[in-house]
Amino acid sequence: MxxxxxxxxxxxxxxxxxxxxxxxxxxxxxxxxxxxxxxxxxxxxxxxxxxxxxxxxxxxxxxxxxxxxxxxxxxxxxxxxxxxxxxxxxxxxxxxxxxxxxxxxxxxxxxxxxxxxxxxxxxxxxxxxxxxxxxxxxxxxxxxxxxxxxxxxxxxxxxxxxxxxxxxxxxxxxxxxxxxxxxxxxxxxNTRSARRDALPVASEFRQVLRNGQLWQLNAGVFVLHAVLTAWFITLPTQLQAAGFEPSLHAWFYLPTLLLSIAVMVPMIIRSSRSDQQVFWFRLALALLIVAIAIAGFGGGGSWSLLVALVIFFSGFNYLEASLPSLLTRIAPPGSKGSASGLYATCQFLGAFIGGAAGGWVLQHYQITGLGSAVLVLLGLWLALTSLMKNPKAVTNVALSMAAVPSKQEIEALNDKLLAIAGVEEIRYAEDDNISYLKVDKKRYDERAVKSLLQAYQTDE
CATH class of the missing domain: 1.20.1250.20 (MFS general substrate transporter like domains)
Known part of the structure; x- marks a missing residue:
């Protein structure tokens, strides 16, 4: 295998x-x-x-x-x-x-x-x-x-x-x-033990809640799904007003989604090959702003809605894919499950607030009012990105400490691991008996880590 x-x-x-x-x-x-x-x-x-x-x-x-x-x-x-x-x-x-x-x-x-x-x-x-x-x-x-x-x-x-x-x-x-x-x-x-890369763990929430960069991502996904839900309160009726019968809407969404994917994929590739993720992040956010401005104030014609949808889904799909990737890099080692749980909570809460608040704004201030409110929300998110930093190309590594005989030796081994090139942070989860490492992929000396662990391997 x-x-x-x-x-x-x-x-x-x-x-x-x-x-x-x-x-x-x-x-x-x-x-x-x-x-x-x-x-x-x-x-x-x-x-x-x-x-x-x-x-x-x-x-x-x-x-x-x-x-x-x-x-x-x-x-x-x-x-x-x-x-x-x-x-x-x-x-x-x-x-x-x-x-x-x-x-x-x-x-x-x-x-x-x-x-x-x-x-x-x-x-x-x-x-x-x-x-x-x-x-x-x-x-x-x-x-x-x-x-x-x-x-x-x-x-x-x-x-x-x-x-x-x-x-x-x-x-x-x-x-x-x-x-x-x-x-x-x-x-x-039959597994029932916590998997820290998938499940939230109650004892870790204090650490996750104090992480300012994670809160930028949480706020971002909240806004992203609030905007998505708010726009779909009015988008179907805009299409109907532009002359598309409801049964034809499918054939409007299909080409716009395909075109947006054609735009989004090169963005993903270019950003993954550069160290300027924040720039691409802001570019995608700017696409959302342009799309909402066209949809809300572009006259409501079929061509303007087509252009708005392509632009919107290009930015939306990029952000939807890149936000979890950024979360993986920023989350403390071994706390991805807890960070992801809070992230998902903010995502779904954004969908509810976007629907409820968007419906209220539409009822009282019509489409232009809703468009203005969404643009203000996106503008605040764009301003918040001024605090973002380009994350390092890091990954998480989980090392089982089951073969290490004592807690004192585990602590000593973790100190030695932390001195190895590329190892930036270590957290030992005693209940899992696993050390979680955050490592710089460009500098990580995997051979040195294996050499340290080899002393605790037993021949079978």
Missing amino acids: TQQTLNKTEKKASVALASVFGIRMLGLFLIMPVLAIYAREYPDYSAFLMGVTLGAYGLTQALLQIPLGMLSDRIGRRPVIVGGLVVFIIGSVVSAMADSLWMVAVGRAIQGLGAIAAAILALAADISREQQRTKVMAIIGMCIGLAFAIAMVAGPLLAAWIGLSGVFWFTALTGVLGIIVLMLSVPKM
């Missing part, structure tokens, strides 16, 4: 878990491109209530993301994931059967109660070797992005065919499918 490739179990499990995650996110995303149009059919419609409905899942996701991840450490990953999917199905049924927009919002909130992201990522960590974990997580991340793209195209087609309630019945079926995939395709694992 080579260390450079996924083994058979890792391949099967990563694809299955990515499918479960993607199926669930598809169900949450499907109504984004259609709710603004079909919500008007309910007797209690208002722009504010529609915005709350769009973002309601974000509030409950934010509240339960970290607790359910920790619960999976106690009772196991699979029970939490299956339970979360069952709750998601219940929420979908409530929304499908609702005769008022308020009840649709309740159903959306129930959907969000099944916050299984942390448990899925922890299970992915359980079934993968340390050397392959990044690949497994990348497969899951790509599946989430694919789910969003599919939802933008499939949502309008489904709504035109079976209506909004039919879309929710379809999302309930996706939840059932997710359970089937999980039970049949994901290997059973």
Whole structure:
């Protein structure tokens, strides 16, 4: 078995878990491109209530993301994931059967109660070797992005065919499918110990909360998803006003997403090859500002909306991909799970605030008012980036201390490791018996580390 490739179990499990995650996110995303149009059919419609409905899942996701991840450490990953999917199905049924927009919002909130992201990522960590974990997580991340793209195209087609309630019945079926995939395709694992690269750990939150650079990323992802949700409160109706029937919206989103990917990929490649990530970060943020300005004040024509969407998704997709990458570099060694838990909480909270506040602004100040509010928010985020620094090309390394006979020797060994070139920070997790290193990839002397550890290896 080579260390450079996924083994058979890792391949099967990563694809299955990515499918479960993607199926669930598809169900949450499907109504984004259609709710603004079909919500008007309910007797209690208002722009504010529609915005709350769009973002309601974000509030409950934010509240339960970290607790359910920790619960999976106690009772196991699979029970939490299956339970979360069952709750998601219940929420979908409530929304499908609702005769008022308020009840649709309740159903959306129930959907969000099944916050299984942390448990899925922890299970992915359980079934993968340390050397392959990044690949497994990348497969899951790509599946989430694919789910969003599919939802933008499939949502309008489904709504035109079976209506909004039919879309929710379809999302309930996706939840059932997710359970089937999980039970049949994901290997059973009995691990219940915390995986610090995937799960939040309560004792680490004080350290994570004090990290100013992490809070820049948390604030950024909050704004990013607030802006996304707020724009989709009005974008479908803007397309309708520009002459596109709702059933044709899918064919508007498809080319804009493809064109934006063609712009985003070179940005990712160029930024990864340079030490100027902050510059590319600001460029992507500037693209969002330009897009919102065109959409809000460009006259609302079809061509202006097309250009705005391409520009917006170019910047959005870049930021959505680069923010987690920056988080991995900045998070303290061994605390990626805790940092990611707080990050995800801010992300989902942004979706809720963006929907609720955006709906209120639209109800009282129309599209231009909403566009102005979003531009102010993006401007504040751009100003905040003045505090950002270009991160070093660092990575995290986990070293098992199981072969080291005493705590005193572990402390002495960690001191020696810290003196090795490229090792910038070490944190020893006693309950895991693992030393977590943050290392500079350009200077890291892996051979010296292996040489130190070799003294504790036993011949079998």
